Amino acid sequence: MAENKQQNKNEDNKKKGLKSPGGNQYTFYWIVLAALFGFWLFSSQGGGLFGGPPTIDYSEFRNQITSGNIEKVVVQGDQVSGDLKEPTQLNAAENDTTHYKSFNTYLPSFGDDKLMSMLEEHEIQVETRPKSDFNWWTVLLWGLPLIFLIMIGFQFFRQMRMQGQNMFKIGESKAKLQDAEKVNTTFDDVAGLEGAKTELQEVVSFLKNPNKFDSLGGEIPRGLLMVGPPGTGKTLLARAVAGEAGVPFFTITGSDFMEMFVGVGAKRVRDMFNKAKEKEPAIIFIDEIDSIGRKRGAGLGGGHDEREQTLNQLLSELDGFEKNEGVIVMAATNRPDILDKALLRPGRFDRQITVHLPTQEHREQILQIHAKNKKISDNVDLDEIARSTPGFSGADLNNLLNEAALIAARHKRKAIEQQDIDQARDKVMMGLKREGIRLTEHEKKLLAYHEAGHAVVAAVLPNSDPIHKVTVIPRGKAMGVTMQMPEKEKFLYEKKYMLDRMAVMMGGRAAENLIFDTSTSGAENDLKQIRKLARKMVLDWGMSDKFNNIAFGSQREQVFLGEQMGSSKEYSENTAQAVDEEVQRILNEAFDTAMKAITEHRDILDKLADELVEREEVLGKEVMEWLNGSLEDGVSEEKNDNIDAESKSDTSSNNPKKEGQEDLSSKKGTKPTNNTEEE
Structure with a gap:
């Protein structure tokens, strides 16, 4: 508790611009070291702390004796210092205007027998002192580097000691206790998600008024797992619970439990729950729990790695031998399929709250x-x-x-x-517009007809989504895009809608074959998406004529290597060959449908391609106006009737943002269809 208060105090001081005592101490050390080093450097260059008298040549010293300008000299060993009667210019030959009255000089090594007679002749007072073996300047000159190294060693030892202390604290939980006064998010800040808010509101009500549930013998769920795609508001809901509950709220991410040392993750889990028990009732929110909650024993390395030991400790704390009566655990993930089953059972995460994409x-x-x-x-x-x-x-x-x-x-x-x-x-x-691309006239026409093929097929077929925009402006990886915007979001997808959708994807390749009698690499993404869609129709949705009303299950990519090595197909090789043939038949029918549509409306195809070459972008309503001018009334009414019927039967929901990424039947709603040309 005291350490947490001190840590919070230090954080507040940092926000206010204040430094901690340790920081001031380090600053003082470095200032002293810099001053000592400068003093040593200055002394080593022959200077002094206060300057001192200048050192003159011995010949200059004799000249001053001869001229009778010396008043007194002091001889100590081979050093001679003295005072002049009148100040003298230091270096007259060099036009130096500096004058001196005191001086230092040194006796020559070969001696000077006439020096004493000269001093006596000019009646100069002579003082002799014994030679001293101890020199403070010498001590400082040679001692400062040693002091400098000692202080550096002291700092190094201090840092090592602090790291050693931190080693014992490495197992402490990294969960952050949120200040209730600073969390101002409430359920009013969360749009939609009414079901999720109702479930979480029960937790808030229990924490505020537990007698309401105890009187009926009810127990609040000990764990709530929020599941949903990224960006749907799982963490926002957790912040809203923290703002509404008014109880201690601990937050941590799954990766915070893991460390390079063995046993740290499990120790952090224990420490986190101990801190929460001290403040119960309390809430613990674990974001991205799939970091530590993955299935055990799925890899080739066995089940004794650090992550699995952390998961075992988390399972024990959630519902083990000792009950956690006043601690509620909330968690969030977008990968519920890889979580361990023991983590999801009642008593640990009693409720799974699905957070859908918004309607x-x-x-x-x-x-x-x-x-x-x-x-x-x-x-x-x-x-x-x-x-x-x-x-x-x-x-x-x-x-x-x-x-x-x-x-x-x-x-x-x-x-x-x-x-x-x-x-x-x-x-x-x-994506962003791609700058600096220079296409030839032939490439521009190829690209324009490719996108025009998508657009014309989408405009003609009765079960396709309306066109929003056709563009040949390169964006992201795409050289061109045909955007379709559904009138209403869809819950379910009919077979006729899927067939028309695949025909729209084939419209670009069909236009290339019809106009230029060739194929380009620009249809790569279209062909990949249509192949995935056709295989789903055959294997998952039972929409093929040969395998009607049966779902084999696609061979999906496995998350763990161990599962992948142990998985097998649920059908024979003969059936696999028949599936491939059925997929090829569906793709051929989609191509034939697209070719028929653009052949019958060649004039609209040419006009749209010319407009794209000239303007680079055409709105979908313009394409429909051109088409309605050439279509028979019966065909136009048929398409309009189909759109109106879908509008009445469909209600608002959601759909994944990228085509072919996930099972269409498992998602709500429809995203605009983008048929793109890849580089």
């Missing part, structure tokens, strides 16, 4: 929270921004507004305009 309604609420401290123009429609950003997390929306503010400041605007947000959205979703 359209919640995205608007999040934007309103992040827009409070920003100057936004009145023409900015947050509802439109929320609708055009499906799949964005709370962190993504915050980053979007921040990028828009930076763009507005770059253009010296007084407020954030809608165009700033549009540019920020393109930057976040598609």
Whole structure:
């Protein structure tokens, strides 16, 4: 306790600009060392502390005797010092204006027999002193380096001693106790996530009024695990609990338990829980718990490594022989699939709170929270921004507004305009514009027709998402992008939607074959994404004609080497060959569908390609206007009816930001479809 108070005091002093006593002591040591070293250096160069009388030549000394200008001399060994009657110029030959009255000189080694007779002749008072073997200047000259080395050794010993003391403290917990007065985040600062807030509000209510639950015989969950994609607000919820509960709140990350020394992780876990028990009721929040909570025995090295020993101690503290009555543990992770099963059982983490990506309604609420401290123009429609950003997390929306503010400041605007947000959205979703790329006219036409192929197929097929924008401006890794924006977020995906989506992906390759009778490397990303989607249709969703209503399960990448070596496919080699054939058939049908669409609407394809070459960017509504002018009324009405039917049946939810990254059926909502040309 005393050490924590002293540490907090030192931190407060640092914030106020004050130095700790140890820092002042070190500064004093270095000043003394510098002064002694300077004094030694000055002395070694022949100077003195107060200057002293100058040393003159012996011949000058004899001249002064001859001229009768010496009043008194003192002889001590071979050193002669004396005083002049009248001040004399030091170096007359060199025009030196310095005068001296006292002087020092030294007798020559060969002796001077006539010196005493000269002194007697000019009646100069002579004083002799015995030669001294002890010289303070000599002691200082040779002793200062020794003192300097001793002080350096003392400091080195002191540092080693402090490190030795820290070695005994290395097992102390790194959990930080949050000051309740400084945590001002509440549940009002968290938009959406109503279910998660309800679950956490029960914890806050129990801590404030435990009798409410004890009277009914209820026990509050001892552990709450928040699971969700990155940026969805798991840590923000923990800060809100800290602000609402008003009880001691300890925070730590999973990596803080690990150290290079064996046994440190387990000791830190024990120390953390001991500190929490001293202040119970208390809350412990462990962020990124997957750092220490991974499955045991999954690797080739066995189960006795430091991380697993730390996990074993954490399991014991959560629900072991000794109960933790007043300590509630909260944790957050975006990788629940790799956590140890013993960690997730009731009694340890009783509740798993899934934190989803925000829906359209919640995205608007999040934007309103992040827009409070920003100057936004009145023409900015947050509802439109929320609708055009499906799949964005709370962190993504915050980053979007921040990028828009930076763009507005770059253009010296007084407020954030809608165009700033549009540019920020393109930057976040598609990447930065690539400067310095010089394409030939042929490459420009290839790129324009490739993106025009995506756009025309998307505009023609009845089950595809509407086009938002077509651009051939290089961004990030993409040379061009066709952006699709769904009217409403989707919960489920029908087979016809998937087939049309794959046809849109094939539109670029089909346009290359139709116009130039060639294939380019720009379709690399399209082909990879469509292959993943086709294999999911066959293996996971049972959407193929040959393997209808059966899910084999994809061969996914394993997290741990031990599991990967022990895994096997759930179907035979013959079935695998049949799956490959079925995937190839689906891809061929998607290509044929795309080729048919652009062949029937060749005029729109050419017009859009020409516009892209000239303008580099075309809005989706322009493409639809051109298409509606050439389509028959029946086809246009069919597409509009399909869009209206989907709008009525779908409700708002979420979707992952990147296509093909995760199972579409396991995510809510739809992100704009980006068909990109890779380098």
